[in-house]
Amino acid sequence: MDSAAAIAALRATLLQSGYVAERGLAVTMLMMESLGRPLLVEGDPGVGKTEIAKALARAKNTRLIRLQCYEGLDTYNALYEWNFQRQLLAIKRAEAVGPAATLPDDELFSEKYLLKRPLLEALTQAAPPVLLIDEIDRADAAFEAFLLELLSDYQLSIPELGTITATSIPFVVLTSNGTRDLSDALRRRCLYHFLDYPSFEKELAILRTRVPNIPARLAGQVVEFVQSLRRFDLKKKPGIAETLDWAASLLGLGLSALQDASAEQIADSLATLLKTREDCLAIDQPTIGRLMAAAG
């Protein structure tokens, strides 16, 4: 297929699955497939990093396997673990039946007794799944190094079973919030996409896609309001998730335009946008009034 057509087709599929992708992101996703590299997505919280993986899974009509990283994450929780309890039970049962020979160790260390954690799960799928490694920066550097090895060879070895090679190369999406700087080696291995706060048009498109029953006027006002709110020096800028929440809460109040709401209703519903005490204090009544007037 012609590349321009391929890009357009991918964007259309993503849109159908509820994700508004910029052209650049669509191109990068296309490259993911032809280069076989993982995709590293960075950006502020709430701009839709995790959503990329979900949309990709829906667009490719495949499974999404998610590994949520956290500080103490080790290989046993990420890769595999033997099911000791089950192995013990099997041994005891074999002992009760007769001589130990009835339970060959090949069987004891077979897949039946293997607990697959996300990474192993992703390597052993028949059809290539989407593997989402969420917030990789929360895991420590040692885990990152291990991951690098896994992502370059797509194989891992289990001492009792031998080497397991991926039956299909998964689409790997890594996300990072920048709690810790990632190593250059991992960055080099990956394609990179920086997800910024969306433009007015993009955010409006997202809002219309995700909240289809929102009146056009309210949608425009909500997006304008949030866009100008982001220009303030806030501790925690509202992301797209917050915009969607706010729109949903305004819709829940049965409004069709911002002007219909009382000042109290607006102030209360702003809890979905402003998430720290300082930000709530910084955006006072007069500021809200000004922002609303600007939003039209």
Add this chain to the structure above:
Amino acid sequence: MNNTPDALFAKITGFVATMRENGFAVGITESEDALHVAERLGVLSHTALRDGWRGLLCARAEEWHRFDDLFDSYWRRPNRQKALETRTGGGSTVEHGGAQQSGGKAGPVLQHGPDAAGAAGDSTAKEGASAAKTLGTADFRTLTDPDQTRAIEAVIRHFARRLQRLKTRREHADKAGRRLDMRRTFRRAVGAGGATAQLHFRAPRRVRPRIILLLDVSRSMSLYSFFYLRVARALAAELTDIHVFLYHTHLTHVSDALADPDPWRAQERLAMLSAGWAGGTRIGECLAAFNRQFAARLVHARTAVIIASDGYDTGEPGVLGRELRALAGRARRILWINPLRAVPGYTPAARGMREALPHLDVFAPGHDLASLDAALTGLMAAL
């Protein structure tokens, strides 16, 4: 690429090389993949190629934002660039490779020679001038003077040895651990025919706290600046996870220069970084800069921040307190070393010091080696 004409091949690999010279971490594999991308997307589609290569060649946000300017400066003919500029009002001639050329928001773009590659990423170059900045740089020749450093090194070595390790949530095998290591126990039992001969345990891994030094090198601290810098150098030699910053009117990261094994080169690098040495102090602004640029990356729950300053802040009131509170929220402990505290009858009356005090875990004098030793001991007790 058999079907890519030679000239185009050279041009594309040249582009990857240019990116490398501009500080992008790209190598042969990226060159190959860049050709793959070109083949897949077609070389005639300008926008698609830009998007495809951006994803491939960038590895961090800062590179992401610089990419477009570099792309334009390489692929667009100089006369096209000029035409664009004239249309937007600028009429000056564009010289290829000149410092002024294509100076978009990414700053000067390097086209020739890897030797100047550091300039674009140099943090001091971006800072801009400040009103109270001095032009003089300090003389760093005494930094590695053996007589002066020996005593410091002894104290620091003593400190590093006693620096206790903090618990992490990751576990490792440990005979004295509390949690049964099922995996290891079972594997070792295989050799004994399945009989569990010995139990194995796990315990949380412990790591040393990360240490961040923020050294005030303004004029009021000039008596002590070198002393603290020597301490920093000794600490950097003993501990691995340590990050040193100097500040006066702006903040400079000097860990790399300090850790340079060659003492002469370390001195030269420091001298280059120290523009503004012994000028005014804006502690609040410098802390704000630290919080914005480095804190997210460097400061975690096992970080001890050591600030050496007399607390004479000429910046705006309130900034220091606010920024220090933000930092205290991230870091495990904050230690403030104030050499003036040793003066009899000293009260923390300076505005900066008053603002800082509520957020400090340890506030100690540190005018000489003995008191510094005591301060570090206090920090260890507080960790």
